[in-house]
Amino acid sequence: AIHKTTLQVQKGVRANLRKKFTIRKAGFADRSIKITQFAKKRFLEARIQVISPGPTPDVFSKHEVGGIKTARENRRVAIPQDILQNRQSRVTKAKRPAALIQRKRGFIITTKRGQDLLLQRKGRGRRSRTIIAYSLEDRVRIPATLGFFKTVQGVFRSQWPKNFAFELERAIRTIKR
Numbered sequence: 001a002i003h004k005t006t007l008q009v010q011k012g013v014r015a016n017l018r019k020k021f022t023i024r025k026a027g028f029a030d031r032s033i034k035i036t037q038f039a040k041k042r043f044l045e046a047r048i049q050v051i052s053p054g055p056t057p058d059v060f061s062k063h064e065v066g067g068i069k070t071a072r073e074n075r076r077v078a079i080p081q082d083i084l085q086n087r088q089s090r091v092t093k094a095k096r097p098a099a100l101i102q103r104k105r106g107f108i109i110t111t112k113r114g115q116d117l118l119l120q121r122k123g124r125g126r127r128s129r130t131i132i133a134y135s136l137e138d139r140v141r142i143p144a145t146l147g148f149f150k151t152v153q154g155v156f157r158s159q160w161p162k163n164f165a166f167e168l169e170r171a172i173r174t175i176k177r
Contacts, residue, residue, distance in 0.1 A: 001160070001163040001164045001166070001167040001168075002039035002044060002045075002046050003038060003039055003046065004159075004163045004167075005046075005155075005156060005159050005160050005163045006035055006038070006039070006046040006048060007035070008155055008159045008163075009048055009151075009152050009155045009156055009159075010033055010035055010048055012151055012152075012154070012155035013033050013048070013050075013148060013151050013152065013155075014029065014030055014033050016146075016147065016148075016151045017029050017033070017060075017146070020063075020145055020146060020147070021063075021145075024090070028053065028056075031053040032050055032051060032052055032053060032059075032060060033048065033049075033050060034048065034049055034050075034051050035047070035048050036048070036049050036051070048152065050064070050148060060146060060148075062142055063142065063144070063145050063146040064144060064146040064147075064148050064149075065144055066141070066142055066143050066144035066145075067141075067142050068139050068140065068141055068142065069139065069140045069142055070138070070139045071137070071138055071139065076116065076136040076137055076138060077136070077137050077138070077139065077140045078096075078097045078118065078134040078135075078136055079134060079135045079136075079137060079140060080095075080133070080134055081131075081132050081133060081134065081135070095120075095133070097118055097133075097134055100118065100120055100133060101118075105120055105121050106118055106119065106120045106121070106133060107119055107121075108136065115135065115136075116135075116136035116137075117132050117134070117135055117136065118132075118133050118134040118135075118136060119131065119132060119133060120132075120133040
């Protein structure tokens, strides 16, 4: 029952991850939600963790607890506006801040309120127009959106009684007399 419930919790956390974020590499996300310890006959405990596979830094922990992302020295955090994303919710390399400025299609302005914006020129000549491509900030608040613990508790509370009752019934039914 513990093993089955742990697998269901893992499946639930993966589904929650897909619901909350735009997952581009499903394999990466699936390998990040690991069962690190299975229950055994003499050790009735299982452990599930969020661990980034390979040398990749932990990308999900900051979304579990939230926090503040601070820009590197003499730089700013560029927040893309929705207009830049393509159908897969990606910002292509050509539309990243450095590429826009390098191609001379982008420029930075400061508004009257003191906010820095990276604008992008669209079109040519008199018909050209500008759009806000990025908002540039010194630090950005990252909200706690993952809800790993909440998901684990919800799935466990809903599945554990069913799994335990089923396994107990099976054990009683198959007793050797």
